[in-house]
Amino acid sequence: METLRARLGDRLLPGEPLARYTAARLGGPADWLYIARQSTDELVEVVTTAWEQAIPVRVLGGGANVLVSDAGVRGLVVINRVNEVTFGEWHEGRNVAVTSGVGLTVLAHKCQARGLAGMEWAVSVPGTLGGAVVNNAGAHGGDMARVVRDVVVLDAERGPKLMTRADMDYGYRHSCLKARSDRRFLVLMALLALEPDDPQAIQARMQSYIAYRKQTQPPGASLGSIFKNPPGDYAGRLIEAAGLKGYRVGAAQVSPVHANFFINTGQALADDYYQLIRLVQQRVEQESGIRLEPEVELLGFEDH
Ligand SMILES: Cc1cc2nc3c(=O)[nH]c(=O)nc-3n(C[C@H](O)[C@H](O)[C@H](O)COP(=O)(O)OP(=O)(O)OC[C@H]3O[C@@H](n4cnc5c(N)ncnc54)[C@H](O)[C@@H]3O)c2cc1C
Numbered sequence: 001m002e003t004l005r006a007r008l009g010d011r012l013l014p015g016e017p018l019a020r021y022t023a024a025r026l027g028g029p030a031d032w033l034y035i036a037r038q039s040t041d042e043l044v045e046v047v048t049t050a051w052e053q054a055i056p057v058r059v060l061g062g063g064a065n066v067l068v069s070d071a072g073v074r075g076l077v078v079i080n081r082v083n084e085v086t087f088g089e090w091h092e093g094r095n096v097a098v099t100s101g102v103g104l105t106v107l108a109h110k111c112q113a114r115g116l117a118g119m120e121w122a123v124s125v126p127g128t129l130g131g132a133v134v135n136n137a138g139a140h141g142g143d144m145a146r147v148v149r150d151v152v153v154l155d156a157e158r159g160p161k162l163m164t165r166a167d168m169d170y171g172y173r174h175s176c177l178k179a180r181s182d183r184r185f186l187v188l189m190a191l192l193a194l195e196p197d198d199p200q201a202i203q204a205r206m207q208s209y210i211a212y213r214k215q216t217q218p219p220g221a222s223l224g225s226i227f228k229n230p231p232g233d234y235a236g237r238l239i240e241a242a243g244l245k246g247y248r249v250g251a252a253q254v255s256p257v258h259a260n261f262f263i264n265t266g267q268a269l270a271d272d273y274y275q276l277i278r279l280v281q282q283r284v285e286q287e288s289g290i291r292l293e294p295e296v297e298l299l300g301f302e303d304h
Contacts, residue, residue, distance in 0.1 A: 001032060003049055004076070008034060018068045021060060021079050023126050025221045026270040027068025028300070030058075030077035037081045040099055040188055044154060047186050050076045051156040058299065059186055061101065061128025065135055067223060067277075069300035070270045080130055084189075085110050093193050095149065100130030100187045104137070112206060117197035118147045123206040124213050126224070130187040134177045136170045140209045145170035149193040153177070156184035173228055173295055218257040225260045226277060227292040235292050236260035239280055242287040249276040274301060 005012050012034055018027035036043040050057045056075030060066065063079075082101035089095070094116055098107060104122040107129060111119045121142030122132065131137065133151055136144050148170075151163045169176040177185060227235035239245065239259035247254045248265070250272030255261040262276055277294060285291045 001053075001055065001076075003053065004032075004034075004046060004055075007049070008046070011035070016077075018063070018072060018077065021077075022063030022066060022068055023221060024063075024067065024223045024264065024273070026070075026264070026268065026273065027063075027066075028070045028072030028270070030073050030075075032076045033079065034076065035079045035081060036101065037083075040082050040084075043078070043080065043082055043101075044186070044188070046076075047078060047154070051184060058183065059130065061131040062103065062126050064125075064127035064224060065131055065137075065295070066297045066299050067270055067273055067301075069274070069298075071300055073300045080128060087114055087116075090191070091149065091193070094196055096192050096194060097189060098129045098192060099189045100128060100133065102129045104128065104132055108206065111194060112199055112202040115196055115199045115202070116194035117202050118142065118192065118194040120202050120206045121209065124210050129190060133168075133187050133190050134175055136168075136173055136175050136178075138173075140205075140212070143170075147192045147194060149191045151190045152188045154186040154188055156182075160188075216258060218255045218261050218263050221264055222255075222261050223273070223296050225295050226262050226280075227260055228295045230290050230292065233290070234260070238284050238288050238290060238292065242280075242283045244280055244283060247276070247280075249273075249279060252276045254280065274298070 012032055014032060015029045016033035017029050019025050034046055047057055058073055059078045059080055061080050080101040082099045084099040085102055086097040104125045104127055108119045108123040121140040125137055125139055132144050148165045153161050153163055155161055229235050236259040244254050245259045246256045251266040251268035252272035253263050253265050255263045262273060281292050
């Protein structure tokens with residue numbers, strides 16, 4: 001850590017609670033935390049140095065799809081806020097080049113203002129482009145797989161690489177990057193191919209998505225959908241059918257509004273969430289024979 005400490009000074013934070021950086025406001029300390037705000041160059045330099053020194057690195061965007069344990073995360077956690085959006089006409093189309101720390105909501109609004117359709121589904125999805133590229137985030141019939149043209153990825157072993165949409169092997173909340181357990185890669189930016197459309201029509205779609213969410217999803221800090229929908233069914237329906245709507249472990253509760261959301265009713269621990277996830281998984285499997293697969297990623301838990 002000495003090299004990084006010399007390079008970053010007091011921007012390398014020891015023992016910083018990750019609850020401050022996750023959408024659910026859960027999670028214990030990172031051994032070391034660095035917030036990348038300045039430039040992609042600095043982000044690359046810090047991550048590469050850590051890789052070279054065999055320090056475990058975890059890059060987070062909005063922390064909107066991770067359940068971080070109360071024990072926290074060992075090594076270096078990087079919070080990616082590198083924020084650049086460039087519009088242009090490349091590859092015979094209207095495209096946008098986006099660095100991975102750009103927030104999805106901000107990006108949706110910028111594209112709308114330019115009269116470019118394709119990202120409006122993301123208007124109320126928390127997190128960054130980097131997390132969305134890895135997870136193939138999507139909503140309201142849209143997803144990253146439909147708009148990504150190329151992704152620039154830095155690989156710890158192989159260096160920088162341009163991955164096409166086909167290389168990403170996108171599926172429902174899946175990509176080849178998400179499937180990698182080593183996590184020794186960094187998404188730097190993506191080029192998105194968008195379609196020209198009337199800004200007011202895009203705006204109207206965005207407003208209807210926001211209104212739909214307000215109606216169907218509980219407010220406040222959460223982890224979003226806890227489980228993926230199994231083929232041909234809905235995780236929320238299965239959880240409700242197992243009689244678990246409103247069920248609690250500690251201060252974590254299966255939302256009475258939407259059973260695939262677990263809400264923090266007070267000072268929930270990450271462990272409350274973890275126990276609730278396991279319990280719901282078991283009960284749903286007993287009732288329906290279907291084993292729900294978590295959509296959220298578990299970080300810093302012993303069996304992960
Ligand atoms: C209230 C709520 C509603 C939600 N609704 C939706 C929804 O409708 N649709 C949907 O798909 N998701 C939804 N989510 C989940 C979440 O918003 C998405 O998965 C989002 O893409 C996560 O982005 P992030 O930047 O927060 O990723 P993080 O949670 O920070 O990270 C997710 C994974 O990506 C990795 N990662 C992130 N950035 C990089 C990078 N630059 N390089 C390498 N790896 C990286 C992380 O290491 C981690 O493995 C919701 C979440 C919440 C809390």
